[in-house]
Amino acid sequence: MNTLPEPDILYQDDVLMILHKPAGLLVHPSWIAPARTPNLVGWLKQQFPADTFHTLHRLDRATSGVIAFVRNDKQAAQTMHQQFIDRRVHKTYLCVVRGWTDPEGSIDYPLTQEKDHFAEPFASDSKPPQEAVTHYRTLGHVELPIPVGRYPVARYSLVEVKPETGRKHQIRRHMKHLLHPLVGDTKHGEGRHNRLFREHFDLHRLLLMATELRFEHPYELKQVKVSAPPDDEVMALFARLGWPDIEQLRENPDLRC
Structure with a gap:
């Protein structure tokens, strides 16, 4: 039985459809998931059966947030894909990581291609690392009186992240590279x-949320900016951690740490 919340439509016109994807929802059907597992493309086809949707980018199943599609128009899809290639699509994420991060920084660390040994059993393992650049700034720190390992307290940071490139699991792998893995990351985390977070906050998800997309409309030549806050579960957690107002943290450096 599907208990995931419904996607939210954030923006739509004749050629674009931008949604808020819940955490846990696949973007496409996957052969490694059980048959009839709900997915975002399937939901779109149910809601708009006369339309064809072109995927522009992806979010991991565990990641929630803003994701864009082109509806029906192949030329618009090609134009948008070129914007991604040219790095003219600007993406913003929020994440919670272990430890206290620096106020801001950039991670320029090439990443090897993450091969899916199930889906790509014969793909080469010898491809050189690809350029990968991520910019971040810290919005908040918290120290919890909960011992972890040999430490008497647990420290975490709320981080705003802007990836310049789009490698697979880039944010998760780059923050791990800084020794600040994401909370809830079962592959690259701790x-x-x-x-x-499961035992003390009943949180059973990855704390990575796509909060904003900004790009040029493929026809109207205007800037499109679509944003969405994290869902209610995450915002309730942030309030418990002392981060009740994300916009104030973004706008006022004195409130951040």
Whole structure:
């Protein structure tokens, strides 16, 4: 039985459809998921059966947030794909990571291609690392009186992230590279901290949220900016951690740490 919340439509016109994807929802059907597992493209086809949707980018199943599609128009899809290639689409994320991060920084660390050994059993393992650049700034720190390992307290940071490139799991891998893995990341994270959030906050998801997309409309030549806050579950958690107002943290450096 599907208990995931419904996607929200954030923006739509004749050629664009921008949604808020819930955490846990696949973007496309996957052969590694059980048959009839709900997915975002399937939901769109149910809501708009006369339309054909062109995927522009992806979000991991565990990631929530803003995702864009082109509806029906192949030329618009090609134009938008070129914007992604030219790095003219600007994406913003929020994440919670282990430890206290620096106020701001950039991560310029090439990433090897993450091969899916199930889906791509014969793909080459010898491809060189690809350029990968991520910019970040810290919006908040918190120290919890909960021992983890040999430490008497647990420290976490709320981080705003702007990836310049779009490699697979880039934010998750780059923050791990800084020794600040994302909370809830079962592949690149740290189990003790994931367990802390499950046991003390009843949180069973990855704390990575796509909060904004900005790009040029493929026909109207205007800037499109679509944003969405994290869902109610995440915002309730942020309030408990001392981060009740994300916009104030973004706009006022004195409130951040």
